[in-house]
């Protein structure tokens with residue numbers, strides 16, 4: 001099982017990303033898309049990636065704003081896998097805009 005990162009390690013990893021915030025209990029990013037269907041399309045693409053890597057974000061959809069939260073439930077906190085997933089989410093969001 002992956003190790004939960006320290007607060008310092010989470011801060012350091014967050015420094016390499018933009019739009020993400022959080023701490024060892026979870027990292028979050030909210031993104032506003034052009035429309036509700038565009039938001040759902042992004043969520044759909046994230047779902048495909050999550051299945052591929054067997055790591056799944058918590059997702060909140062409010063009209064065209066989507067909030068992703070990454071935490072490794074089995075580990076009880078944020079691990080490297082959450083940052084790998086965050087980078088994959090960023091790629092999908094980037095290509096959708």
Ligand SMILES: C[C@H](O)[C@H](O)[C@H]1CNC2=NC(N)=NC(=O)C2=N1
Pocket residue numbers: 054055056057070071072073074075
């Ligand atoms: C069996 C399978 O690997 C686990 O249930 C996975 C699936 N996706 C997961 N995703 C996240 N975010 N945390 C988990 O602990 C987790 N567990």
